[in-house]
Amino acid sequence: MSDPRPAHKRILLKLSGEALMGDDAFGINRATIVRMVQEVAEVVNMGVQVAVVIGGGNIFRGVAGGSVGMDRATADYMGMLATVMNSLALADAMDKQGLVARVMSAIAIEQVVEPYVRPKALQYLEEGKVVVFAAGTGNPFFTTDTAAALRGAEIGAELVLKATKVDGVYTADPKTNPNATRYSSLTFDEAIAQNLGIMDATAFALCRDQKLPIKVFSILKNGAFKRVVMGEDEGTLVHA
Numbered sequence: 001m002s003d004p005r006p007a008h009k010r011i012l013l014k015l016s017g018e019a020l021m022g023d024d025a026f027g028i029n030r031a032t033i034v035r036m037v038q039e040v041a042e043v044v045n046m047g048v049q050v051a052v053v054i055g056g057g058n059i060f061r062g063v064a065g066g067s068v069g070m071d072r073a074t075a076d077y078m079g080m081l082a083t084v085m086n087s088l089a090l091a092d093a094m095d096k097q098g099l100v101a102r103v104m105s106a107i108a109i110e111q112v113v114e115p116y117v118r119p120k121a122l123q124y125l126e127e128g129k130v131v132v133f134a135a136g137t138g139n140p141f142f143t144t145d146t147a148a149a150l151r152g153a154e155i156g157a158e159l160v161l162k163a164t165k166v167d168g169v170y171t172a173d174p175k176t177n178p179n180a181t182r183y184s185s186l187t188f189d190e191a192i193a194q195n196l197g198i199m200d201a202t203a204f205a206l207c208r209d210q211k212l213p214i215k216v217f218s219i220l221k222n223g224a225f226k227r228v229v230m231g232e233d234e235g236t237l238v239h240a
Contacts, residue, residue, distance in 0.1 A: 007231025010049040010125060012157040013040070014148035017057035017086055019163060019219050026061040028089050037093040039225045040130065044099055048229055049125040051155055052132045053148040054090060056082025076140035080107055083144060087113070087134035100129045106138030106147070118154055125155065145203035153210045160212055161228060162199065163219035168236035169196055185237040198238055213239040 019036070022029030044050055059082035060067075067075045084105055091101035102124050103113040113134060114120075124131050136147040145162075152160045169191075172180040188208040191198055198204060198216060207214055217224050217235030227234040 006043070006046050006048050006229050008048060008158045008229055010051075010155065010157050011159045011161055011229065012051045012053065012148055012152035012155065013161045013163060013225075014145065015052060015054045015090075015163050015219065016144075017055035017059060017082065018061075019058075019165075020054075020086060020089070021058045026058050028058065028086070033089060033093045034097075036219060037090070037097045037099070039223070040094065041097045041099055042226055043229050044128065044130060046229070047128075049128070050130050051121070051125060051151065051157065052087075052090065052130065053136075053144055053151055054083055054086045054132065054134070055144040056080070056086055058082075059085055073140035076136075076142075077107075080135040080138070083136060084109060084113060084134045087132045091130075091132050094130055100127075101132055102129050103132045103134050106133070106135040109135075121155060131155075143200050143203065145199040146206065149199070149203040149206040149210075149212065152212055153206065157212065160207060160214045161225070162214055162216045163225075164216060165218060165220055166216075167218035167221055167224065167234070169198060169216050169238075183236045184233055185239060188238060188240060191238055207238075208240065211240045213237060 020028045020033055022032035040050060056079045060079050087103045091103050094101040104116040104121055105113045106116050108115055121131050133151045136144050137150055148160055168182040170180040170182050174180040215228050215235050215237050217228050224234050
């Protein structure tokens with residue numbers, strides 16, 4: 001008989017900004033964000049502590065043409081501000097779903113969101129609130145993948161969940177190769193040796209050094225998030 005209790009007490013969910021677009025070209029698709037939040041609510045209501053890091057690609061995509069030739073640091077700060085907008089939208093949808101969400105930003109915008117303070121974030125998680133980490137690491141040249149690895153390590157998350165459009169890591173591209181098979185688990189060293197590109201190199205190295213496992217799963221697959229949290233064979237686990 002399977003254990004009805006969650007396999008993890010505290011997790012960090014990494015969402016791409018593109019995941020919020022649904023079928024739209026850019027921006028936030030309301031139906032998509034509501035469905036995602038319903039899945040998060042189901043997990044939180046089981047007693048799991050959930051933190052979220054979200055990207056900004058869905059918003060930045062709309063201005064990407066104007067960023068051609070722009071200074072990299074300036075473009076990165078624009079991307080950070082896009083993640084703040086996404087975080088506010090996510091927190092609002094969570095509030096409407098009956099969750100209590102707190103947005104904490106790595107860059108100071110205190111009239112809009114509170115600054116990231118680690119002890120406060122830990123307190124919110126212990127209280128059952130969902131903490132949404134905005135503005136990446138607060139530094140240019142680092143991705144939101146790196147922010148997810150960093151915040152996951154800081155809050156003592158047991159698992160970083162990388163939500164993608166594919167239900168795990170495959171031996172080849174499943175869209176073009178019908179014989180591609182999904183890995184149920186991989187070691188960090190195996191993923192590096194096979195150049196699988198699960199996260200950017202900085203984020204991946206940080207997770208490996210901190211022995212923080214990563215689970216790659218599809219956010220588009222109904223119920224997948226809950227199955228991952230319950231420890232079922234969903235997605236691909238990358239571990240030490």
